[in-house]
Amino acid sequence: EDQVTQSPEALRLQEGESSSLNCSYTVSGLRGLFWYRQDPGKGPEFLFTLYSAGEEKEKERLKATLTKKESFLHITAPKPEDSATYLCAVQANQAGTALIFGKGTTLSVSS
């Protein structure tokens, strides 16, 4: 069964304290791995898509990397406005275009 597990469930950081969020996946052939940001009461906001092991994408303070078993979302020098829930999702070959989501990591950044 295709599965996505994110850790930690919650992460508290001080402003400027860099860290990484983990997404490990088990799928029957990966078509793509997606990172989203979700603010309370809102829909997920697209951040990155990664397609193959070794690929990296960057956007401002965020950098996503991908291996054959997991993806990391690195947050460099976070600011309070980076506080949100970060969702990882995979698209598997046998699942067509449907996304399988993890439970997310809730990040809180304090100043």
Added chain:
Amino acid sequence: EPEVTQTPSHQVTQMGQEVILRCVPISNHLYFYWYRQILGQKVEFLVSFYNNEISEKSEIFDDQFSVERPDGSNFTLKIRSTKLEDSAMYFCASSEGSRYGYTFGSGTRLTVV
């Protein structure tokens, strides 16, 4: 920036009633989706729609649910005979292609009482 628009933002309905959730996807997108998120749980796939027909659906999307694209802009999710466990945030999403990131709407919070 183009966005996916969902209405209403919040709907309260009595158990057993029918509800229709509405979405306006991004105009040049080809794939349309409905997902739901029960409070405190994962975002779950319901159905995908391409070329005016359902292309995939999950086990959740049973005979109680239906989708329609009644015109060139709207995309609707109908839930017949709502149950308490249908209470959730329902998200519409659209994408340009099957391997592109989706754009999600802000969601409709459905409360069944």
